Amino acid sequence: MSLDYTTLNLLRQRHPAWRLLNSPHAPLVASFLHRVFIAPNVREMAKIDLAEALEDELFALREQHGSETFPKPATAYLNDWSENDKGWLRKFYPAGSDEPYFDLTPATEKAISWLESLTARSFVGTESRLLTLFELLRQMSAGSETDPQMRIAELNKRRDDINAEIERIRIGDIPLLDDTALKDRFQQFLQLARELLTDFREVEQNFRTLDRRVREQIALWDGSKGELLEEIMGERDSIADSDQGKSFRAFWDFLMSQTRQEELSLLLDQVLALPPVMEMQPEPRLRRVHYDWLEAGESTQRTVARLSQQLRRFLDDQAWLENRRIMDILHGIEGRVLALRETPPSGSFMSLDSTAVSIDLPMERPLYRPPVKSVIDDVALLVGDAEVDAAALYDQVVIDKTELTRNIRQSLQSRAQISLSELVSARPLRHGLAELVTYLQLASGWPHSVVDEETIDMIEWQTEEGTIRQASLPRVLFVRTQ
Numbered sequence: 001m002s003l004d005y006t007t008l009n010l011l012r013q014r015h016p017a018w019r020l021l022n023s024p025h026a027p028l029v030a031s032f033l034h035r036v037f038i039a040p041n042v043r044e045m046a047k048i049d050l051a052e053a054l055e056d057e058l059f060a061l062r063e064q065h066g067s068e069t070f071p072k073p074a075t076a077y078l079n080d081w082s083e084n085d086k087g088w089l090r091k092f093y094p095a096g097s098d099e100p101y102f103d104l105t106p107a108t109e110k111a112i113s114w115l116e117s118l119t120a121r122s123f124v125g126t127e128s129r130l131l132t133l134f135e136l137l138r139q140m141s142a143g144s145e146t147d148p149q150m151r152i153a154e155l156n157k158r159r160d161d162i163n164a165e166i167e168r169i170r171i172g173d174i175p176l177l178d179d180t181a182l183k184d185r186f187q188q189f190l191q192l193a194r195e196l197l198t199d200f201r202e203v204e205q206n207f208r209t210l211d212r213r214v215r216e217q218i219a220l221w222d223g224s225k226g227e228l229l230e231e232i233m234g235e236r237d238s239i240a241d242s243d244q245g246k247s248f249r250a251f252w253d254f255l256m257s258q259t260r261q262e263e264l265s266l267l268l269d270q271v272l273a274l275p276p277v278m279e280m281q282p283e284p285r286l287r288r289v290h291y292d293w294l295e296a297g298e299s300t301q302r303t304v305a306r307l308s309q310q311l312r313r314f315l316d317d318q319a320w321l322e323n324r325r326i327m328d329i330l331h332g333i334e335g336r337v338l339a340l341r342e343t344p345p346s347g348s349f350m351s352l353d354s355t356a357v358s359i360d361l362p363m364e365r366p367l368y369r370p371p372v373k374s375v376i377d378d379v380a381l382l383v384g385d386a387e388v389d390a391a392a393l394y395d396q397v398v399i400d401k402t403e404l405t406r407n408i409r410q411s412l413q414s415r416a417q418i419s420l421s422e423l424v425s426a427r428p429l430r431h432g433l434a435e436l437v438t439y440l441q442l443a444s445g446w447p448h449s450v451v452d453e454e455t456i457d458m459i460e461w462q463t464e465e466g467t468i469r470q471a472s473l474p475r476v477l478f479v480r481t482q
Contacts, residue, residue, distance in 0.1 A: 015107060016086060016087035016105060016108065017107040017108065017110050017114075020107075020108060020111045021111055021114075025070075025077075028061070028070065029081060029108075030111065030112050030115055032053075032054060032057050033088070033089075033104060033108060033112065034116075036053055037103070038112060038197075039283075041197060041292040041295065041296070043103060043295065044094075044102065044103045045101065045102055046099055046100075046101055046102075047078065047091075047099060048099065050078060050102050051074040051075050054074035054078065055074040058070050058074060058077075078091075087107060088104075088107075088108045089102045089103070089104065089105065089108070090105050104201060105201070105205070106198070106201045106202040106205050109198050110198065113195075142154055179275075179276040179279075183277070183280060186276075186277050186280065187280075193286075193289050196293060197292060197293070197296055200293075200296035200297065200299070201296075204299055268287055268289070397431050399431060399434055401438060401441075401442065404435070404438055404439060404442060405442060407423065407427050408442065408478050411426065411478075412479075412480040415480075416479065416480050417450075417478060417479045417480065418477070419476060419478075420439055420440075420443065420459070420476040420477075421457035421458070421475070423478070424436070424439075424459050424461070428461060428462075429459075429461040432463060432469065433461075433469070433471070436459060440473075440476065446478055446479075447481050448478075448480070448481055449476065449477065449478055449479065450476075450477040450479060451476055452477065453474045454474075456473070456474060456475070457472070457473060457474070457475045458470055458472050459472075459473070
Protein backbone atom coordinates (compact mmCIF):
# COMPACT_ATOMS: atom_id res chain seq x y z
CA MET A 1 0.00 0.00 0.00
CA SER A 2 1.30 3.44 -0.92
CA LEU A 3 1.60 5.74 2.10
CA ASP A 4 0.79 8.95 0.26
CA TYR A 5 -1.09 11.85 1.80
CA THR A 6 -4.52 10.96 0.37
CA THR A 7 -4.33 7.33 1.51
CA LEU A 8 -3.22 8.25 5.02
CA ASN A 9 -5.90 10.92 5.28
CA LEU A 10 -8.60 8.41 4.37
CA LEU A 11 -7.21 5.91 6.87
CA ARG A 12 -7.21 8.54 9.60
CA GLN A 13 -10.87 9.29 8.92
CA ARG A 14 -12.22 5.77 8.35
CA HIS A 15 -9.99 3.10 9.85
CA PRO A 16 -11.24 2.00 13.33
CA ALA A 17 -7.70 1.49 14.67
CA TRP A 18 -6.65 5.07 13.83
CA ARG A 19 -9.92 6.45 15.19
CA LEU A 20 -9.29 4.58 18.44
CA LEU A 21 -5.82 6.10 18.79
CA ASN A 22 -7.30 9.54 18.07
CA SER A 23 -10.11 9.15 20.60
CA PRO A 24 -9.89 10.97 23.96
CA HIS A 25 -11.14 7.73 25.57
CA ALA A 26 -8.31 5.68 24.03
CA PRO A 27 -6.60 4.91 27.41
CA LEU A 28 -9.86 3.56 28.83
CA VAL A 29 -10.82 1.59 25.74
CA ALA A 30 -7.39 0.06 25.15
CA SER A 31 -6.65 -0.82 28.77
CA PHE A 32 -10.09 -2.27 29.48
CA LEU A 33 -10.35 -4.31 26.28
CA HIS A 34 -6.79 -5.60 26.69
CA ARG A 35 -7.50 -6.74 30.23
CA VAL A 36 -10.86 -8.34 29.41
CA PHE A 37 -10.32 -9.86 25.96
CA ILE A 38 -6.65 -10.07 24.95
CA ALA A 39 -4.89 -11.01 28.16
CA PRO A 40 -7.19 -13.99 29.00
CA ASN A 41 -7.76 -14.75 25.27
CA VAL A 42 -11.56 -14.39 25.50
CA ARG A 43 -13.22 -14.58 22.08
CA GLU A 44 -16.71 -13.41 23.12
CA MET A 45 -18.43 -12.18 26.26
CA ALA A 46 -22.06 -11.62 27.22
CA LYS A 47 -23.23 -8.04 27.56
CA ILE A 48 -24.16 -8.36 31.23
CA ASP A 49 -20.72 -9.70 32.17
CA LEU A 50 -18.85 -7.15 30.07
CA ALA A 51 -20.97 -4.27 31.41
CA GLU A 52 -20.34 -5.40 34.98
CA ALA A 53 -16.56 -5.51 34.37
CA LEU A 54 -16.63 -2.06 32.76
CA GLU A 55 -18.73 -0.66 35.59
CA ASP A 56 -16.08 -1.80 38.08
CA GLU A 57 -13.41 -0.17 35.91
CA LEU A 58 -15.35 3.11 35.74
CA PHE A 59 -15.97 3.07 39.50
CA ALA A 60 -12.23 2.74 40.19
CA LEU A 61 -11.42 5.57 37.76
CA ARG A 62 -14.04 7.86 39.32
CA GLU A 63 -12.58 7.17 42.75
CA GLN A 64 -9.15 8.25 41.51
CA HIS A 65 -9.98 11.14 39.17
CA GLY A 66 -13.31 12.47 40.41
CA SER A 67 -16.98 11.67 39.95
CA GLU A 68 -17.19 13.55 36.63
CA THR A 69 -14.76 11.14 34.96
CA PHE A 70 -16.66 9.03 32.43
CA PRO A 71 -20.13 9.97 33.70
CA LYS A 72 -22.18 7.68 31.40
CA PRO A 73 -23.18 4.14 32.43
CA ALA A 74 -21.19 1.16 31.21
CA THR A 75 -23.85 -0.06 28.74
CA ALA A 76 -23.85 3.33 27.02
CA TYR A 77 -20.09 3.12 26.47
CA LEU A 78 -20.35 -0.44 25.15
CA ASN A 79 -23.05 0.53 22.67
CA ASP A 80 -21.03 3.56 21.63
CA TRP A 81 -17.88 1.50 21.05
CA SER A 82 -19.80 -1.01 18.92
CA GLU A 83 -21.38 1.54 16.56
CA ASN A 84 -20.39 1.50 12.90
CA ASP A 85 -18.67 4.89 13.04
CA LYS A 86 -16.23 3.49 15.62
CA GLY A 87 -16.16 -0.27 15.11
CA TRP A 88 -14.03 -1.12 18.16
CA LEU A 89 -16.35 -3.89 19.38
CA ARG A 90 -18.53 -6.32 17.47
CA LYS A 91 -22.03 -6.72 18.89
CA PHE A 92 -23.92 -9.84 17.84
CA TYR A 93 -26.56 -12.31 18.95
CA PRO A 94 -25.49 -15.99 19.06
CA ALA A 95 -27.87 -18.61 17.70
CA GLY A 96 -30.60 -19.43 20.20
CA SER A 97 -29.85 -16.49 22.52
CA ASP A 98 -31.66 -13.18 23.03
CA GLU A 99 -28.76 -11.65 24.96
CA PRO A 100 -26.21 -9.65 22.98
CA TYR A 101 -22.56 -10.62 23.04
CA PHE A 102 -19.43 -8.58 22.33
CA ASP A 103 -16.09 -9.40 20.75
CA LEU A 104 -13.02 -7.45 19.67
CA THR A 105 -12.62 -6.40 16.06
CA PRO A 106 -9.29 -7.05 14.29
CA ALA A 107 -8.67 -3.32 13.95
CA THR A 108 -8.93 -2.83 17.72
CA GLU A 109 -6.54 -5.67 18.43
CA LYS A 110 -4.04 -4.19 15.95
CA ALA A 111 -4.21 -0.83 17.69
CA ILE A 112 -3.68 -2.40 21.13
CA SER A 113 -0.77 -4.47 19.81
CA TRP A 114 0.84 -1.31 18.45
CA LEU A 115 0.40 0.39 21.84
CA GLU A 116 2.11 -2.58 23.50
CA SER A 117 5.08 -2.13 21.18
CA LEU A 118 5.54 1.46 22.40
CA THR A 119 6.50 0.40 25.93
CA ALA A 120 10.21 0.20 26.68
CA ARG A 121 11.65 -3.31 26.84
CA SER A 122 14.47 -4.20 29.19
CA PHE A 123 15.76 -6.78 26.74
CA VAL A 124 15.58 -6.64 22.94
CA GLY A 125 16.78 -9.80 21.26
CA THR A 126 17.99 -9.85 17.69
CA GLU A 127 19.83 -13.16 17.33
CA SER A 128 16.70 -15.33 17.34
CA ARG A 129 15.02 -13.20 14.69
CA LEU A 130 18.10 -13.33 12.51
CA LEU A 131 18.22 -17.11 12.85
CA THR A 132 14.51 -17.32 12.06
CA LEU A 133 14.98 -15.24 8.93
CA PHE A 134 17.96 -17.33 7.88
CA GLU A 135 15.99 -20.55 8.42
CA LEU A 136 13.02 -19.22 6.43
CA LEU A 137 15.28 -18.29 3.54
CA ARG A 138 16.89 -21.73 3.61
CA GLN A 139 13.49 -23.46 3.61
CA MET A 140 12.28 -21.37 0.66
CA SER A 141 15.47 -21.99 -1.29
CA ALA A 142 15.45 -25.74 -0.62
CA GLY A 143 11.70 -26.09 -1.17
CA SER A 144 11.82 -24.42 -4.58
CA GLU A 145 14.87 -26.28 -5.89
CA THR A 146 13.93 -28.53 -8.84
CA ASP A 147 17.35 -30.10 -9.43
CA PRO A 148 17.44 -33.51 -7.64
CA GLN A 149 21.22 -33.45 -7.32
CA MET A 150 21.18 -30.07 -5.56
CA ARG A 151 18.52 -31.22 -3.10
CA ILE A 152 20.39 -34.45 -2.38
CA ALA A 153 23.62 -32.50 -1.83
CA GLU A 154 21.84 -30.19 0.64
CA LEU A 155 20.37 -33.14 2.55
CA ASN A 156 23.76 -34.83 2.68
CA LYS A 157 25.33 -31.66 4.07
CA ARG A 158 22.67 -31.43 6.78
CA ARG A 159 23.17 -35.13 7.58
CA ASP A 160 26.92 -34.62 7.93
CA ASP A 161 26.34 -31.65 10.26
CA ILE A 162 23.98 -33.74 12.41
CA ASN A 163 26.43 -36.66 12.52
CA ALA A 164 29.23 -34.28 13.51
CA GLU A 165 27.11 -32.84 16.32
CA ILE A 166 26.25 -36.35 17.52
CA GLU A 167 29.95 -37.24 17.68
CA ARG A 168 30.76 -34.09 19.67
CA ILE A 169 28.03 -34.94 22.18
CA ARG A 170 29.34 -38.50 22.52
CA ILE A 171 32.80 -37.27 23.47
CA GLY A 172 31.29 -34.89 26.05
CA ASP A 173 31.23 -31.62 24.07
CA ILE A 174 27.62 -30.59 24.64
CA PRO A 175 26.94 -27.00 23.45
CA LEU A 176 24.32 -25.18 25.54
CA LEU A 177 22.47 -21.92 24.99
CA ASP A 178 23.45 -19.24 27.46
CA ASP A 179 20.90 -17.20 29.41
CA THR A 180 20.90 -14.40 26.87
CA ALA A 181 20.18 -16.74 23.96
CA LEU A 182 17.36 -18.42 25.92
CA LYS A 183 15.75 -15.07 26.76
CA ASP A 184 16.11 -13.93 23.16
CA ARG A 185 14.38 -16.99 21.77
CA PHE A 186 11.67 -17.00 24.43
CA GLN A 187 10.86 -13.37 23.71
CA GLN A 188 10.60 -14.20 20.01
CA PHE A 189 8.25 -17.08 20.87
CA LEU A 190 6.03 -14.76 22.94
CA GLN A 191 5.77 -12.24 20.10
CA LEU A 192 4.88 -14.86 17.49
CA ALA A 193 2.33 -16.53 19.78
CA ARG A 194 0.52 -13.21 20.35
CA GLU A 195 0.61 -12.30 16.67
CA LEU A 196 -0.89 -15.67 15.82
CA LEU A 197 -3.88 -15.05 18.07
CA THR A 198 -4.29 -11.62 16.49
CA ASP A 199 -4.27 -13.09 13.00
CA PHE A 200 -7.06 -15.48 13.95
CA ARG A 201 -9.46 -12.60 14.48
CA GLU A 202 -8.72 -11.27 11.00
CA VAL A 203 -9.27 -14.68 9.39
CA GLU A 204 -12.52 -15.08 11.30
CA GLN A 205 -13.59 -11.56 10.24
CA ASN A 206 -13.11 -12.50 6.59
CA PHE A 207 -15.37 -15.54 6.93
CA ARG A 208 -17.88 -13.49 8.92
CA THR A 209 -17.99 -10.89 6.14
CA LEU A 210 -18.70 -13.66 3.66
CA ASP A 211 -21.46 -15.00 5.92
CA ARG A 212 -23.11 -11.57 6.12
CA ARG A 213 -22.91 -11.12 2.35
CA VAL A 214 -24.50 -14.54 1.86
CA ARG A 215 -27.41 -13.62 4.13
CA GLU A 216 -27.96 -10.40 2.20
CA GLN A 217 -27.93 -12.24 -1.13
CA ILE A 218 -30.40 -14.83 0.11
CA ALA A 219 -32.76 -12.15 1.41
CA LEU A 220 -32.77 -10.25 -1.90
CA TRP A 221 -32.40 -13.15 -4.36
CA ASP A 222 -35.06 -13.54 -7.07
CA GLY A 223 -33.39 -16.04 -9.40
CA SER A 224 -32.98 -19.78 -9.26
CA LYS A 225 -31.40 -21.68 -6.39
CA GLY A 226 -28.70 -23.10 -8.64
CA GLU A 227 -27.42 -19.68 -9.69
CA LEU A 228 -27.34 -18.47 -6.07
CA LEU A 229 -25.52 -21.56 -4.81
CA GLU A 230 -23.01 -21.33 -7.67
CA GLU A 231 -22.22 -17.73 -6.80
CA ILE A 232 -21.99 -18.36 -3.05
CA MET A 233 -19.87 -21.50 -3.33
CA GLY A 234 -17.60 -19.68 -5.78
CA GLU A 235 -16.92 -17.00 -3.16
CA ARG A 236 -16.48 -19.67 -0.47
CA ASP A 237 -13.99 -21.57 -2.64
CA SER A 238 -12.11 -18.38 -3.51
CA ILE A 239 -11.52 -17.70 0.22
CA ALA A 240 -10.68 -21.33 1.01
CA ASP A 241 -8.28 -21.54 -1.95
CA SER A 242 -6.62 -18.21 -1.23
CA ASP A 243 -3.17 -18.04 0.39
CA GLN A 244 -4.76 -17.10 3.70
CA GLY A 245 -7.26 -19.97 3.55
CA LYS A 246 -4.64 -22.56 2.60
CA SER A 247 -2.32 -21.39 5.38
CA PHE A 248 -5.13 -21.56 7.95
CA ARG A 249 -6.12 -25.07 6.82
CA ALA A 250 -2.52 -26.30 7.04
CA PHE A 251 -2.17 -24.74 10.51
CA TRP A 252 -5.41 -26.33 11.69
CA ASP A 253 -4.47 -29.80 10.41
CA PHE A 254 -1.08 -29.49 12.12
CA LEU A 255 -2.52 -28.37 15.44
CA MET A 256 -5.36 -30.92 15.52
CA SER A 257 -2.87 -33.77 15.70
CA GLN A 258 -2.88 -35.35 19.16
CA THR A 259 0.82 -36.06 18.88
CA ARG A 260 1.57 -32.40 18.12
CA GLN A 261 -0.50 -31.23 21.08
CA GLU A 262 1.31 -33.56 23.48
CA GLU A 263 4.66 -32.47 22.05
CA LEU A 264 3.77 -28.79 22.46
CA SER A 265 2.68 -29.34 26.07
CA LEU A 266 5.92 -31.18 26.88
CA LEU A 267 8.09 -28.52 25.24
CA LEU A 268 6.27 -25.68 27.01
CA ASP A 269 6.73 -27.38 30.41
CA GLN A 270 10.42 -27.87 29.75
CA VAL A 271 11.02 -24.30 28.53
CA LEU A 272 9.02 -22.61 31.28
CA ALA A 273 10.99 -24.56 33.87
CA LEU A 274 14.32 -23.10 32.69
CA PRO A 275 15.80 -20.60 35.21
CA PRO A 276 16.46 -17.81 32.64
CA VAL A 277 12.87 -18.05 31.43
CA MET A 278 11.51 -18.06 34.98
CA GLU A 279 13.45 -14.85 35.66
CA MET A 280 11.38 -13.15 32.91
CA GLN A 281 8.21 -14.01 34.91
CA PRO A 282 6.06 -15.18 31.99
CA GLU A 283 2.29 -15.25 32.33
CA PRO A 284 0.94 -18.51 33.77
CA ARG A 285 -1.53 -18.70 30.89
CA LEU A 286 1.38 -19.16 28.49
CA ARG A 287 1.54 -22.81 29.56
CA ARG A 288 -1.68 -23.47 27.63
CA VAL A 289 -1.13 -21.13 24.69
CA HIS A 290 -1.66 -23.96 22.20
CA TYR A 291 -5.12 -24.50 23.66
CA ASP A 292 -5.80 -20.81 23.09
CA TRP A 293 -4.84 -21.37 19.45
CA LEU A 294 -7.29 -24.27 19.31
CA GLU A 295 -10.06 -22.17 20.83
CA ALA A 296 -9.43 -19.34 18.36
CA GLY A 297 -9.40 -21.81 15.47
CA GLU A 298 -12.67 -23.39 16.65
CA SER A 299 -14.27 -19.96 16.67
CA THR A 300 -13.27 -19.55 13.02
CA GLN A 301 -14.60 -23.01 12.21
CA ARG A 302 -17.93 -22.14 13.86
CA THR A 303 -18.23 -19.14 11.56
CA VAL A 304 -17.75 -21.42 8.54
CA ALA A 305 -20.35 -23.83 9.99
CA ARG A 306 -22.86 -20.95 10.29
CA LEU A 307 -22.31 -20.23 6.61
CA SER A 308 -23.14 -23.84 5.71
CA GLN A 309 -26.16 -23.80 8.05
CA GLN A 310 -27.48 -20.67 6.38
CA LEU A 311 -27.27 -22.33 2.96
CA ARG A 312 -29.04 -25.44 4.24
CA ARG A 313 -31.82 -23.35 5.79
CA PHE A 314 -32.25 -21.52 2.50
CA LEU A 315 -32.68 -24.82 0.65
CA ASP A 316 -35.16 -26.10 3.26
CA ASP A 317 -37.19 -22.89 3.05
CA GLN A 318 -37.31 -23.08 -0.73
CA ALA A 319 -38.48 -26.70 -0.65
CA TRP A 320 -41.17 -25.82 1.91
CA LEU A 321 -42.39 -22.92 -0.21
CA GLU A 322 -42.55 -25.11 -3.32
CA ASN A 323 -44.57 -27.77 -1.48
CA ARG A 324 -46.90 -25.15 -0.10
CA ARG A 325 -47.45 -23.67 -3.56
CA ILE A 326 -48.32 -27.12 -4.95
CA MET A 327 -50.80 -27.75 -2.12
CA ASP A 328 -52.42 -24.35 -2.73
CA ILE A 329 -52.88 -25.24 -6.40
CA LEU A 330 -54.44 -28.60 -5.50
CA HIS A 331 -56.79 -27.01 -2.95
CA GLY A 332 -57.82 -24.48 -5.58
CA ILE A 333 -58.67 -27.25 -8.06
CA GLU A 334 -60.66 -29.10 -5.41
CA GLY A 335 -62.62 -25.95 -4.56
CA ARG A 336 -63.52 -25.33 -8.19
CA VAL A 337 -64.61 -28.95 -8.66
CA LEU A 338 -66.90 -28.79 -5.64
CA ALA A 339 -68.38 -25.51 -6.87
CA LEU A 340 -69.21 -27.08 -10.26
CA ARG A 341 -70.65 -30.27 -8.79
CA GLU A 342 -74.08 -28.75 -8.05
CA THR A 343 -74.29 -26.53 -11.13
CA PRO A 344 -72.40 -28.21 -13.98
CA PRO A 345 -71.88 -26.04 -17.08
CA SER A 346 -74.13 -26.60 -20.08
CA GLY A 347 -72.78 -27.69 -23.41
CA SER A 348 -69.25 -28.70 -24.10
CA PHE A 349 -66.83 -26.94 -21.78
CA MET A 350 -63.70 -28.97 -22.43
CA SER A 351 -62.19 -30.50 -25.57
CA LEU A 352 -59.88 -33.49 -25.55
CA ASP A 353 -57.51 -34.20 -28.40
CA SER A 354 -58.06 -37.93 -28.33
CA THR A 355 -59.94 -40.39 -26.16
CA ALA A 356 -58.03 -43.44 -27.36
CA VAL A 357 -54.68 -44.61 -26.15
CA SER A 358 -52.03 -45.07 -28.81
CA ILE A 359 -50.34 -48.43 -28.33
CA ASP A 360 -46.95 -49.16 -29.79
CA LEU A 361 -46.23 -52.88 -29.74
CA PRO A 362 -42.61 -53.89 -29.26
CA MET A 363 -42.58 -56.06 -32.39
CA GLU A 364 -43.77 -53.15 -34.55
CA ARG A 365 -40.48 -51.40 -34.21
CA PRO A 366 -37.93 -52.24 -36.91
CA LEU A 367 -35.22 -54.66 -35.99
CA TYR A 368 -31.59 -53.77 -36.01
CA ARG A 369 -29.96 -53.96 -39.38
CA PRO A 370 -26.19 -53.98 -39.59
CA PRO A 371 -24.83 -51.33 -41.94
CA VAL A 372 -23.64 -52.44 -45.33
CA LYS A 373 -19.89 -52.28 -45.58
CA SER A 374 -18.37 -51.50 -48.93
CA VAL A 375 -15.86 -54.06 -50.11
CA ILE A 376 -12.84 -52.51 -51.74
CA ASP A 377 -10.77 -54.80 -53.91
CA ASP A 378 -7.06 -54.28 -53.90
CA VAL A 379 -6.67 -54.15 -57.67
CA ALA A 380 -3.80 -52.41 -59.37
CA LEU A 381 -4.90 -49.64 -61.72
CA LEU A 382 -4.06 -50.09 -65.37
CA VAL A 383 -3.00 -47.26 -67.58
CA GLY A 384 -5.65 -46.67 -70.24
CA ASP A 385 -4.90 -46.02 -73.89
CA ALA A 386 -8.01 -44.03 -74.84
CA GLU A 387 -7.37 -40.64 -76.41
CA VAL A 388 -9.59 -38.04 -74.64
CA ASP A 389 -9.28 -34.29 -74.95
CA ALA A 390 -8.52 -33.03 -71.40
CA ALA A 391 -9.30 -29.42 -72.35
CA ALA A 392 -12.98 -30.09 -71.55
CA LEU A 393 -12.08 -30.36 -67.87
CA TYR A 394 -10.93 -26.73 -67.87
CA ASP A 395 -13.72 -25.37 -70.07
CA GLN A 396 -16.07 -24.35 -67.25
CA VAL A 397 -18.70 -21.63 -67.37
CA VAL A 398 -18.78 -19.18 -64.43
CA ILE A 399 -21.59 -16.65 -64.18
CA ASP A 400 -20.48 -13.37 -62.62
CA LYS A 401 -23.40 -12.14 -60.46
CA THR A 402 -21.65 -8.85 -59.81
CA GLU A 403 -21.47 -8.09 -63.53
CA LEU A 404 -25.18 -8.94 -64.04
CA THR A 405 -26.16 -6.76 -61.08
CA ARG A 406 -24.13 -3.92 -62.57
CA ASN A 407 -26.02 -4.39 -65.90
CA ILE A 408 -29.35 -4.01 -64.07
CA ARG A 409 -28.27 -0.90 -62.18
CA GLN A 410 -26.83 0.79 -65.30
CA SER A 411 -30.06 0.09 -67.22
CA LEU A 412 -32.17 1.61 -64.40
CA GLN A 413 -30.14 4.82 -64.31
CA SER A 414 -32.04 6.20 -67.36
CA ARG A 415 -35.49 4.73 -66.67
CA ALA A 416 -37.71 3.85 -63.73
CA GLN A 417 -38.17 0.20 -64.64
CA ILE A 418 -37.04 -2.35 -67.19
CA SER A 419 -38.23 -5.85 -68.05
CA LEU A 420 -35.98 -8.86 -68.24
CA SER A 421 -36.65 -9.30 -71.98
CA GLU A 422 -35.64 -5.66 -72.65
CA LEU A 423 -32.52 -6.11 -70.56
CA VAL A 424 -31.56 -9.24 -72.52
CA SER A 425 -32.22 -7.50 -75.83
CA ALA A 426 -29.92 -4.64 -74.84
CA ARG A 427 -27.30 -6.94 -73.32
CA PRO A 428 -27.50 -10.36 -75.03
CA LEU A 429 -26.89 -13.51 -73.05
CA ARG A 430 -23.37 -14.84 -73.48
CA HIS A 431 -23.77 -18.04 -71.45
CA GLY A 432 -27.26 -19.02 -72.45
CA LEU A 433 -29.69 -20.59 -70.03
CA ALA A 434 -27.31 -20.45 -67.04
CA GLU A 435 -27.09 -16.66 -67.35
CA LEU A 436 -30.89 -16.38 -67.70
CA VAL A 437 -31.41 -18.41 -64.52
CA THR A 438 -28.95 -16.14 -62.70
CA TYR A 439 -31.01 -13.08 -63.76
CA LEU A 440 -34.14 -14.76 -62.31
CA GLN A 441 -32.23 -15.44 -59.06
CA LEU A 442 -31.23 -11.78 -58.83
CA ALA A 443 -34.87 -10.76 -59.47
CA SER A 444 -36.01 -12.83 -56.47
CA GLY A 445 -33.67 -10.87 -54.20
CA TRP A 446 -34.09 -7.44 -55.83
CA PRO A 447 -35.58 -4.83 -53.45
CA HIS A 448 -38.30 -3.80 -55.94
CA SER A 449 -39.14 -6.43 -58.56
CA VAL A 450 -42.53 -7.31 -60.06
CA VAL A 451 -43.68 -10.49 -61.84
CA ASP A 452 -46.63 -10.12 -64.27
CA GLU A 453 -48.14 -13.58 -64.60
CA GLU A 454 -50.61 -12.50 -67.31
CA THR A 455 -47.96 -11.27 -69.78
CA ILE A 456 -45.57 -13.76 -71.37
CA ASP A 457 -42.22 -12.63 -72.79
CA MET A 458 -40.09 -14.54 -75.28
CA ILE A 459 -36.33 -14.44 -74.65
CA GLU A 460 -33.89 -15.60 -77.31
CA TRP A 461 -30.18 -16.31 -77.30
CA GLN A 462 -27.67 -17.88 -79.61
CA THR A 463 -25.41 -20.77 -78.69
CA GLU A 464 -21.75 -21.12 -79.68
CA GLU A 465 -22.75 -23.47 -82.51
CA GLY A 466 -25.07 -20.77 -83.93
CA THR A 467 -28.34 -22.36 -82.82
CA ILE A 468 -31.13 -20.00 -81.71
CA ARG A 469 -32.76 -20.91 -78.39
CA GLN A 470 -36.00 -19.48 -76.98
CA ALA A 471 -37.58 -19.40 -73.54
CA SER A 472 -41.06 -18.19 -72.61
CA LEU A 473 -41.66 -16.94 -69.09
CA PRO A 474 -43.86 -14.40 -67.26
CA ARG A 475 -42.73 -10.80 -67.52
CA VAL A 476 -40.17 -9.86 -64.89
CA LEU A 477 -39.78 -6.14 -64.11
CA PHE A 478 -36.82 -4.57 -62.29
CA VAL A 479 -37.92 -1.32 -60.57
CA ARG A 480 -35.46 1.39 -59.58
CA THR A 481 -35.15 2.04 -55.87
CA GLN A 482 -35.65 5.64 -54.68
